[in-house]
Amino acid sequence: MGQPTVGILHPGSMGAAVAACAATNASVVLWCELGRSTTSVERAARFGLTPVATLAELLDRSDIVISLCPPAAAEDLARDVAGRRFAGAYVEANAINPTRVQRIAALLGPEAAVVDGGVVGSPPVGGKTPTLYLSGPADTTGRVEALFAGTAVRTAVLGPEIGKASALKLSYASFQKTSRVLVALAVGMAREYGVHEELVKVASKRIDSYLSEPQYIATTAARAWRWGPELDEAADALAAAGLPPEMLHAAVSTLARWNDAKDDSELTLTDALDRLAQP
Known part of the structure; x- marks a missing residue:
């Protein structure tokens, strides 16, 4: 199996830096510029991310999608993704409570393979090495671990239960x-x-x-x-x-x-x- 295509929703200060690390083991990292600010556009360019025009295009092309957005937006974003019948791996890496993660997993399943993620530490720039904690199906958490192997983002798997990482x-x-x-x-x-x-x-x-x-x-x-x-x-x-x-x-x-x-x-x-x- 070749290198995966990754989509990041959305490249804020944490998301862009994490996505740039994922680029080490991905064929390309995509982000959707629709409705995003000029600051986001400049940040994404600085981190070497590839813009696409629509969410639909990002989802059609991506094998793994990482959601890193403000907590309030997490479920609306997941609903948009579910509406497009995304069938890849979805890393719910937002700072949201376990009940919300479980709701998102139910919303996206069974088409998508959902992994619960939680980033502890500062964005992986300037020598910082945050840890991305993961919980969920072993085959999918394994794919996410491989995505960040050898990068500044360390990974740690907490088991199969959605909600533990959050x-x-x-x-x-x-x-x-x-x-x-x-x-x-x-x-x-x-x-x-x-x-x-x-x-x-x-x-x-x-x-x-x-x-x-x-x-x-x-x-x-x-x-x-x-x-x-x-x-x-x-x-x-x-x-x-x-x-x-x-x-x-x-x-x-x-x-x-x-x-x-x-x-x-x-x-x-x-x-x-x-x-x-x-x-």
């Missing part, structure tokens, strides 16, 4: 992202009372504490528009498991104060804390 992704995100929100609140409070420098000194004695890295608050603010929906998904997963979701809902409402700082790489720590204190 559960691991959201379990980790719920800790990692909420921890960053708690740092912002702690530093914000300390600043209001004029003791933020002392707080950082206290925290720096513990090298394992996010609190010793207050400069990361600006990065958190710039990513809030993505992190909020992801933590909403994690809250739903907690509730479905009979666990209390309120802490994550509170983190989501905190992150919402930064929604207008979307991807602002110029944002300073002071700017971020000002927006947090004065929404």
Whole structure:
């Protein structure tokens, strides 16, 4: 069997970088430029992805499709794919809760072979090596593993059960992202009372504490528009498991104060804390 044709839906910062890694073991990586922004067009070109005009063409030509989009769009996208009777491998790699992944698998089956995926780590650029966790039918997870063999995207298979990869992704995100929100609140409070420098000194004695890295608050603010929906998904997963979701809902409402700082790489720590204190 030759190298597969891969389709990526859609090449955001994570999707484009993951797709570029897949290109190592694919004959071509396609993306659909219909309705996408000029930023997406430039990013896709930078990562060497091949544009096609329609979703139908992408699906007709692709053996493996990877879905990496904002969580809210995941099911609508899967519905569009299902409407085209796609019969290849579909990697549902979005940060969505296990129940939604199972719904998507039911929607696309039995024509498509659905794999549950969850990316843990930063986009695979500049030496970063995220892990793509996979769960689903062994033959299909094997095809996805082969696609990323020898690339900066590591793969790990968690077994045949759809939902496990998403559960691991959201379990980790719920800790990692909420921890960053708690740092912002702690530093914000300390600043209001004029003791933020002392707080950082206290925290720096513990090298394992996010609190010793207050400069990361600006990065958190710039990513809030993505992190909020992801933590909403994690809250739903907690509730479905009979666990209390309120802490994550509170983190989501905190992150919402930064929604207008979307991807602002110029944002300073002071700017971020000002927006947090004065929404």
